[in-house]
Amino acid sequence: MTHPSTESEVLRLAQDLIALESHCDAGDREANIGRFLVSWFEGAGIESALQYVAGCRANVVARMPGGDGPSLMFNGHMDTVPAGDMRDAFTPTVRDGVLWGRGACDMKGAIAGMACAMATLARSDEASRLTGDLLFTGTIGEETGSIGVKALIEAGIRTDYAVVGEPTSMRIGIAHKGACFIRICLSGRAAHGSCPEQGVNAVSYAAQIIRNLENELRLTLALRMHPLLGCSTVSVGRIAGGTQPNIVAQSCFIDIDRRTLPSEADVLDEVRHLVSEVCNQVDGLSWHVEEMPETSLVPHVALGTSADAILVKTALQTCERLDLPGDPIGVTYWTDGGHLASSGIETIILGPGDIANAHGPADRVATRELAMCMQIYGDLARRLLLAS
Numbered sequence: 469m470t471h472p473s474t475e476s477e478v479l480r481l482a483q484d485l486i487a488l489e490s491h492c493d494a495g496d497r498e499a500n501i502g503r504f505l506v507s508w509f510e511g512a513g514i515e516s517a518l519q520y521v522a523g524c525r526a527n528v529v530a531r532m533p534g535g536d537g538p539s540l541m542f543n544g545h546m547d548t549v550p551a552g553d554m555r556d557a558f559t560p561t562v563r564d565g566v567l568w569g570r571g572a573c574d575m576k577g578a579i580a581g582m583a584c585a586m587a588t589l590a591r592s593d594e595a596s597r598l599t600g601d602l603l604f605t606g607t608i609g610e611e612t613g614s615i616g617v618k619a620l621i622e623a624g625i626r627t628d629y630a631v632v633g634e635p636t637s638m639r640i641g642i643a644h645k646g647a648c649f650i651r652i653c654l655s656g657r658a659a660h661g662s663c664p665e666q667g668v669n670a671v672s673y674a675a676q677i678i679r680n681l682e683n684e685l686r687l688t689l690a691l692r693m694h695p696l697l698g699c700s701t702v703s704v705g706r707i708a709g710g711t712q713p714n715i716v717a718q719s720c721f722i723d724i725d726r727r728t729l730p731s732e733a734d735v736l737d738e739v740r741h742l743v744s745e746v747c748n749q750v751d752g753l754s755w756h757v758e759e760m761p762e763t764s765l766v767p768h769v770a771l772g773t774s775a776d777a778i779l780v781k782t783a784l785q786t787c788e789r790l791d792l793p794g795d796p797i798g799v800t801y802w803t804d805g806g807h808l809a810s811s812g813i814e815t816i817i818l819g820p821g822d823i824a825n826a827h828g829p830a831d832r833v834a835t836r837e838l839a840m841c842m843q844i845y846g847d848l849a850r851r852l853l854l855a856s
């Protein structure tokens with residue numbers, strides 16, 4: 469006997485999740501929402517546990533055991549950005565069929581849809597016929613470096629397929645760029661500002677490097693095109709150097725943001741080569757290039773799932789059944805899915821809401837999309853995990 473989750477059930481869960489603050493300024497970060505989800509899954513008859521990552525901060529892992537066949541993971545990050553300029557961010561409200569609140573679209577709405585899809589399965593006789601495991605993983609810290617998904621993988625949690633519920637307006641996302649934040653450090657020689665020829669000015673050489681980044685490297689990257697993601701990019705985000713006008717600048721650093729395509733490797737070597745061409749012939753100037761911790765602690769690799777992958781083709785069937793466009797897209801932002809895919813899990817991004825509304829004062833999702841994502845996740849699980 470099946471008791472499908474209703475639109476009101478998924479809406480209520482999404483509202484409950486929004487009301488539980490889980491951002492970097494909240495005292496216990498994701499602890500409250502993690503405990504809430506564990507007890508919610510247990511109430512739905514689904515085995516669930518916390519996986520502690522840092523202090524009281526823990527991932528949630530819920531599991532419906534199946535046979536030895538291919539397994540599927542629904543994944544959503546439980547943290548959000550802080551309220552910022554959103555009013556009443558943690559008092560979820562529904563107006564004209566739209567749910568408003570911090571995390572409505574990024575991505576507590578999707579988590580509600582995933583959980584309710586699993587609850588529907590758990591209440592049906594299909595639960596005993598799963599040919600592979602069905603997991604939900606709620607991760608911590610995606611907005612601040614993705615330590616949660618890294619811990620998940622390090623704990624050995626693997627499935628054959630993963631659906632990450634970041635907002636795609638219910639399109640099938642198969643690709644996104646990677647990110648590599650790079651610091652270029654230059655060290656020259658200080659001297660009196662009235663005798664610049666006595667010094668080696670790190671700021672001046674930094675200026676030459678920036679010119680080469682903007683001209684040479686950017687042109688090279690513009691030729692590397694991905695059909696869904698466009699071209700690879702470089703952007704200078706910060707420069708700092710010197711101490712005061714009358715001292716030749718002894719040191720300078722440049723921070724750059726490299727967004728990479730799935731096919732790109734050795735992006736650090738590329739920058740090192742460019743810096744060496746400017747600096748290597750200069751007496752008294754030393755330099756080094758390093759990836760910054762923001763992207764190196766959890767490698768922000770690009771996602772590039774094949775359009776021919778089983779998961780993509782199955783999602784296409786699901787979307788067509790619901791009259792949604794099925795042709796795969798690339799998304800503009802980085803996700804935990806890059807990390808899941810780099811550990812060998814076939815991964816797509818598929819969730820309710822528009823990324824344009826994430827992180828800002830208009831964080832919202834249509835209640836119709838919430839109900840639809842629950843249907844999509846459920847249908848996908850049935851197609852992948854139930855023998856026909």
Ligand SMILES: [Zn+2]
Binds near residue numbers: 545574575610634
């Ligand atoms: Zn997100």
